Amino acid sequence: MRKEEKKADTFILKGNICYSKTEKEVTTIPHAYLLCRDGICQGVFESLPDDYKEYPLTDYGDALILPGLVDLHLHAPQYAFTGLGMDMELLEWLDTRTFPEEGRYGDMEYAKKAYRIFTEDLKKSATTRACVFATRHVPATILLMDMLEETGLQAMVGKVNMDRNAPDYLCEDSPEKSAEDTLKWLREVKGKYRNIKPILTPRFIPSCSDRLMEMLCEIRREYDLPVQSHLSENKGEITWVKELCPWSAFYGDAYERFGMFGGDYPAVMAHCVHPTEEEIALMKKNRVFAAHCPHSNTDLSSGAAPIRRYLEEGIHVGLGSDIAGGHVLSLFQVMVGAVQASKLRWRLLDETQKPLTVEEVFYMGTKGGGAFFGQVGSFEKGYEFDAVIVDDARLQTPRKLTLKERLERVVYLSDDRDIAGKYAAGRRII
Amino acid sequence: MRKEEKKADTFILKGNICYSKTEKEVTTIPHAYLLCRDGICQGVFESLPDDYKEYPLTDYGDALILPGLVDLHLHAPQYAFTGLGMDMELLEWLDTRTFPEEGRYGDMEYAKKAYRIFTEDLKKSATTRACVFATRHVPATILLMDMLEETGLQAMVGKVNMDRNAPDYLCEDSPEKSAEDTLKWLREVKGKYRNIKPILTPRFIPSCSDRLMEMLCEIRREYDLPVQSHLSENKGEITWVKELCPWSAFYGDAYERFGMFGGDYPAVMAHCVHPTEEEIALMKKNRVFAAHCPHSNTDLSSGAAPIRRYLEEGIHVGLGSDIAGGHVLSLFQVMVGAVQASKLRWRLLDETQKPLTVEEVFYMGTKGGGAFFGQVGSFEKGYEFDAVIVDDARLQTPRKLTLKERLERVVYLSDDRDIAGKYAAGRRII
Known part of the structure; x- marks a missing residue:
């Protein structure tokens, strides 16, 4: 040189x-x-x-x-309705707000307009790295990756997989079609970017059939991909997972059975608000990252995650804006939200678990979440x-x-x- | 004309x-x-x-x-340390952060510098009216009133009364001296302003001796003043009030016995986080305004006030930033904080009291708090x-x-x- x-x-x-x-x-x-x-x-x-x-x-x-700050969990297509509809809980909010919006990303003109606003605002923020959900649409996901690449931000972006429990306009036709689209997407983006990498993104257990999860597991191995998804966010959701996967011992176990819960590859699970003891143990064993999204957990009345407990266990914790379940893109404001949620959790729920400090949330928003990307933060x-x-x-x-x-x-x-x-x-x- | x-x-x-x-x-x-x-x-x-x-x-x-938005509770001298020291509860925070800062307002040069920053930022915000605590110092309180008058904002400003349980540099020497300074202040500002009015401001029961409260009650009547103070913010504080006023049935009763808890004149009490049933009944009977300060109640881990209950009872509720117990001056952000606190209260503490809606907090931040000023909001x-x-x-x-x-x-x-x-x-x- x-x-x-x-x-x-x-x-x-x-x-x-x-x-x-x-x-x-x-x-x-x-x-x-x-x-x-x-x-x-x-x-x-x-x-x-x-x-x-x-x-x-x-x-x-x-x-x-x-x-630079690290956002371990956000949904790019949902940025369009940030700060709207903050009066519902998760499952109703998905049906009423989220799915109709995500349905629009089959239209590339709309996607271009929406993702331009999102990428410009993310670029202006203090965030340098992010784990991003796109939608199930391959062209719009690649468009988002192209636009993020141009910003210079570092990101992992996932085409979403979802083949059940969603409206027709958004649901993928079959596990095979979902897997096929995923392979198409992975081939198209392979080696294309300097800053952007793909990440496997089964939406969450209620959206993914067992068959789809099996196929995704194979794709994960073949392409050596990290995984992002959602875990134990809302009590209704957890009950539903138990109904959908009666054989699972707990929510995280439903991922684990399909080889989608970390271990020898990085996995990040958003929320982790209502874990069981077994789930905490498995997160620890498999080095699963918890993406703590305090504004989202408050805005959707999900609850307050036991972050102090995770820190005591040595579980990796990063922060996520969870746009648009959370209403703020700023990771600094997510840090404040994390301190505030931990204080109300302490006062209202469990006085044995002390509130988070500003040092701890600053760590989570930098080095804590950064570790998902390697030596970062x-x-x-x-x-x-x-x-x-x-x-x-x-x-x-x-x-x-x-x-x-x-x-x-x-x-x-x-x-x-x-x-x-x-x-x-x-x-x-x- | x-x-x-x-x-x-x-x-x-x-x-x-x-x-x-x-x-x-x-x-x-x-x-x-x-x-x-x-x-x-x-x-x-x-x-x-x-x-x-x-x-x-x-x-x-x-x-x-x-x-215009109405801020029913904020401390102008504390603006200087907004966003600092958010890791303590109320009583420790007063001793460590608040009293040392308020002690500086005996120095008019410092007061001028600090109040210029405060008044400029308040003017730039969406707030048009505010109930403001100054410090116990007469010259700096008048300076603050002069500077607020110039902004065009409408405000009620109080010289603070505090003759016990504070460090020497801040504590007033005697009830008589506190009352005398209050009269001096009231005479000096009488008829002076178009936009600014005085409001009687006993800091809170722990800071005001019985004798001082008696004298303030007379001054209140003579000058026909409204009253602002603090009520049932923190459990340690409530216990302390009971020790200081063993004859009181509950915290609000300690104000009521001195004729300082509303009734035939307006009174606004900040926080009201941990009321007893009798306190709620007396607030209702006396038409006491609750200044709900959600960010402060969260930042100082005080708890989450039962605002849904107050609304059901028809008690007047407005919003307060409570700078600097709360870290945000923006009343819009206080509205968001009120919705968020009510959601965590609902989820973590009491699922019978539904979260606040955006309509309700917008009302509180305008017409709800505005009613303290008359037909406002x-x-x-x-x-x-x-x-x-x-x-x-x-x-x-x-x-x-x-x-x-x-x-x-x-x-x-x-x-x-x-x-x-x-x-x-x-x-x-x-």
Whole structure:
């Protein structure tokens, strides 16, 4: 590689650096240097190492530099109705709000219009990585992947599988057709993108027949794919899964029997609000990621997930906006929602499980969820270089604040106006 | 009055008009005319009445025109630490965060700096009216009133009374000194403002000796003042009140014995999270307003107030940001917080009390809280003319929405960027 090319992939950012090594504390280093080489973080330095002096440096002045935020669960097609119909529970909401909207993505003109708004807003946010549900439609899913690729964001995107319990306009005709479309999609996107990867996406057990799950399991193995789905979100849903899969010991077991619940490959399950003890044990054993979606769990009155318990068990926890079950795209606001839900859970339900701290939710929104993508979500050496620059000047106060306090206010009060720059996988995207 | 002058006080706004008559529904009238004469709303019309054709008309195009929002409870000096220290419960938070900050308002330079930030941000928000706690300091309280007067916002502001259980730097020296300062303050502000009025503000029972409460009761009568304070926010606080006032039957009774709990004058009590049956009955009898502060009650882990019950009882309920126990100044976000808290309360605590609807919280944030100021918070004929114009163009969607749906998205998703204009008491302020 010629020297010029190498230089372009090596650069330095200067600013007030905050990141997590563990969930217990945030490391804050004022006016420090953050080094990137070939898309990989080389660590944080209080003074610039000599062998980096010839590389380009961007000085963000008094702004904060944080790891890019990771959204472990969201539905791109549902962005169109964010903030609407927040007066139903899950199953009614799917029938009334979600399925009719997702049905529209057979129309590529509509999909283009809707996904443009979604990708623009996601790009403007503090999020650098996301696990995204599309719809069951192959062309619209590929369109979404194309548009996300262009933003520079890193994402895993799934064509949704659903062959039962959905209206005709949205339900796939048969397990065979669903599997066939999935293979078609996987072949078309293979090797196509730099930033976007496919992820297998059975909607949830009530939408997927046993036969479909068997076929998806084979596809998963053949293509070595990660899996995303939903787990134990709502009590009515859990009862329904038991009816649909009477042989299952618990909800997660219905995935496990089809080899779709992690183990030797990454699996992320959204919600995990009402687990049984056996389900918690299996999540732990199989290293299943819990995508905690507090706004969604509150907006759909699903409940408050036992996140403290998951942390105690060492289960991986990341955060999800769950657009549009949740009404906010901002992962900072999802962090606040996670603290708030844990406080009401503590006060109203179980005073043995202490509320989450701002350190813990910041960890979940960065390194916690980032682990689903590999070494992502921190500024430790060897991590992929995702960074977001937040200028908190708008959040005025007469007080002198520590960097840790400024970070706390960024979490609680900032919005997309305050994003001054963003890098994903070593490339600047805003 | 000359014709020109009369004209200046009479004007028309045109836009998509949404307002509440009852808590059950929102009235929405697209592209309609809203008439103001001498600061008073003359109603909403689908076509412009003939006798208004000569008056100035502002056409806000496709924007929404809503009644100005009413914040029934907030602490201006605490704005400086909004979004900080959200990891404590009430009593610890007062000692650690609040009292040290309020102690700074003896320094007029600091007060000027802090109150400038607060008043600028409140002016930019969708709020047109507020009940505001200052600190115990007379000069800084008058400074705050001066600065609020300049914004054009309508507000009731209280010099805080507190003569016990506070650190020396903040505690008033004696009940007599507290009463004397209160009289000094009331004399200085008497007749001084067009927009701002004083309100008697005993901090809460733990901060006010019996002797002070007796003296404040006399001052209240002499000056015919409304009262604002705190009620049954936190279980530790309630136990403490019982210890401090062993003769009281319940927390509200401790105010009632000193003639400070409404009845023949308006009283607003913040929080009301853990009432007894007797307290509810007395609130109802005395027409006490409950200022529901859901973000604060969640952020400080106080609990979730039984707002459905209050509505069933016909108790007046308005919304409060409770800056900085609550971390958001936006009353729209307080509405969302109220719906969310009611959903978790329903799911986790009491499934007999249904969650609040967006119609109900919109009512509380306008007409519900507005009633504390008189005929305020609606566009019915005879109401004081407070209006906020919201341009929702930023909240893009590929869907065609009804006006009601657009309002729902404004509540869930808008922020101060979207405020295109604001009027309070018939005068344009932004």
